[in-house]
Amino acid sequence: MKPMRNTFALAACLVLAACGFEIQIPRAGGPLDDITTEQRAAFDRGSALMRRRFTPSEGLGPLYNASSCAACHEQPVTGGGAPNYRNFFLVAMGPQGSQVPLPISNLPSQVLPSFFGPGFRGGRIVVPVTGPQGLAITMAQRAGPPLFGTGLFALVTNATIIALSDPDDADGDGISGRFNRAPGLLIGRFGFKSQANNIESFIRGAARNQMGVTTNPVLGSGATVSLSSCRLPQVPTTGPNDPITDEDTVADPEVSVPDFADIIAFCRFLAPPRRLDLTAPAARGQVLFESIGCAKCHLMNLTTSRGTIQPFTDLLIHDMGPQLADGISQGSPQPSLAGIATTGSEYRTAPLWGAALNAPYLHDGRAGTLLEAITMHAGEADAIRITFEALSAADQADLIAFLEGL
Ligand SMILES: [Ca+2]
Ligand SMILES: [Ca+2]
Ligand SMILES: [Ca+2]
Numbered sequence: 001m002k003p004m005r006n007t008f009a010l011a012a013c014l015v016l017a018a019c020g021f022e023i024q025i026p027r028a029g030g031p032l033d034d035i036t037t038e039q040r041a042a043f044d045r046g047s048a049l050m051r052r053r054f055t056p057s058e059g060l061g062p063l064y065n066a067s068s069c070a071a072c073h074e075q076p077v078t079g080g081g082a083p084n085y086r087n088f089f090l091v092a093m094g095p096q097g098s099q100v101p102l103p104i105s106n107l108p109s110q111v112l113p114s115f116f117g118p119g120f121r122g123g124r125i126v127v128p129v130t131g132p133q134g135l136a137i138t139m140a141q142r143a144g145p146p147l148f149g150t151g152l153f154a155l156v157t158n159a160t161i162i163a164l165s166d167p168d169d170a171d172g173d174g175i176s177g178r179f180n181r182a183p184g185l186l187i188g189r190f191g192f193k194s195q196a197n198n199i200e201s202f203i204r205g206a207a208r209n210q211m212g213v214t215t216n217p218v219l220g221s222g223a224t225v226s227l228s229s230c231r232l233p234q235v236p237t238t239g240p241n242d243p244i245t246d247e248d249t250v251a252d253p254e255v256s257v258p259d260f261a262d263i264i265a266f267c268r269f270l271a272p273p274r275r276l277d278l279t280a281p282a283a284r285g286q287v288l289f290e291s292i293g294c295a296k297c298h299l300m301n302l303t304t305s306r307g308t309i310q311p312f313t314d315l316l317i318h319d320m321g322p323q324l325a326d327g328i329s330q331g332s333p334q335p336s337l338a339g340i341a342t343t344g345s346e347y348r349t350a351p352l353w354g355a356a357l358n359a360p361y362l363h364d365g366r367a368g369t370l371l372e373a374i375t376m377h378a379g380e381a382d383a384i385r386i387t388f389e390a391l392s393a394a395d396q397a398d399l400i401a402f403l404e405g406l
Contacts (some may be wrong), residue, residue, distance in 0.1 A: 028273040029077035047268025059254025061212040063113035072144030079270045084146030084365045092133040092138045096329040096342035111209035140326035143365030149272030153189040155304035167336035169283040177316030178334035192363040195330035198224040205262040214244045214252040218261045273354030276405035286403030293384040297349040312352035321378025
């Protein structure tokens with residue numbers, strides 16, 4: 001038995017050596033390379049704080065889904081995404097466009113918490129089929145997305161996003177992406193529907209709604225991309241310059257301002273994944289990716305105030321058809337001639353950098369593989385998906401090889 005195992009170990013070492021040591025360098029999880037020493041120190045402290053598990057006596061709850069940020073942002077390393085068992089539910093009451101959180105258990109947002117802290121009644125919130133006066137109840141799932149490079153979206157100017165939008169498909173290519181706006185009419189970049197503009201506000205919402213952890217502002221409205229005032233996207237009663245409080249007995253804020261600043265620094269400075277060298281199949285795949293139209297939404301190059309990045313998104317929201325539609329309306333989308341004021345079937349073009357590291361895919365993690373994610377495209381992407389499905393198996397494999405190297 002023992003010699004056998006050694007033989008396996010030796011063989012494994014030889015295989016690794018033959019592949020070179022490149023596979024051992026993590027492709028993601030490190031900081032941007034042009035940050036200062038102090039920013040780097042804040043990033044490192046922030047990484048540890050992402051993994052910090054809060055206990056009820058430190059402020060966890062009273063309602064929560066997870067006890068740390070990393071619970072939903074840890075695959076394959078801190079700052080990544082999460083497997084489907086970490087999915088949470090959104091519950092919205094009322095018609096699209098004026099949806100509100102469920103009027104029970106002091107829910108601060110549309111995020112449905114799975115757990116109750118001490119002092120609160122145990123068990124789960126029972127979601128009624130319809131609300132008071134027969135108001136519609138809409139439920140949807142969300143899967144934790146990777147945060148690699150996400151902070152760079154704050155450096156894309158509003159003018160860039162506005163110039164990319166084509167709400168009425170004036171150029172007739174079948175694609176009518178529009179920008180979404182956070183409350184205060186600020187152009188959105190963050191979240192699955194580009195519903196948020198200020199990354200600090202977004203994270204304060206996550207801490208409150210996912211962990212029951214309260215925070216004070218660090219930069220406050222100073223962190224909005226247009227530097228004007230804005231309200232928290234998921235905490236309707238609190239502005240970005242206001243402290244968040246909750247109803248447990250732990251003094252607020254439950255995370256100190258310096259610690260919270262480090263968490264924000266981690267999210268702002270987390271670098272995009274390192275791209276792999278372009279293999280011959282991947283190079284052929286890139287040509288197909290562009291020629292069949294994937295790059296119309298998954299835009300290769302995006303200009304930022306610090307140079308060009310390759311996130312493969314336009315940060316616009318697109319109608320993805322009835323199967324992917326979730327009936328949840330977030331933000332105030334750019335007006336269009338079609339007059340649709342809600343985002344129930346629209347999503348931000350998913351960034352494809354690090355695609356190989358990002359499974360499961362789509363807003364609720366319903367796709368387990370890249371191929372599945374592609375074949376679930378509809379709506380504005382209908383014609384392009386049909387073109388993809390008509391490709392030979394070899395061409396499809398090349399296109400996926402391209403995605404795997406991003
Ligand atoms: Ca708390
Ligand atoms: Ca168009
Ligand atoms: Ca508290």
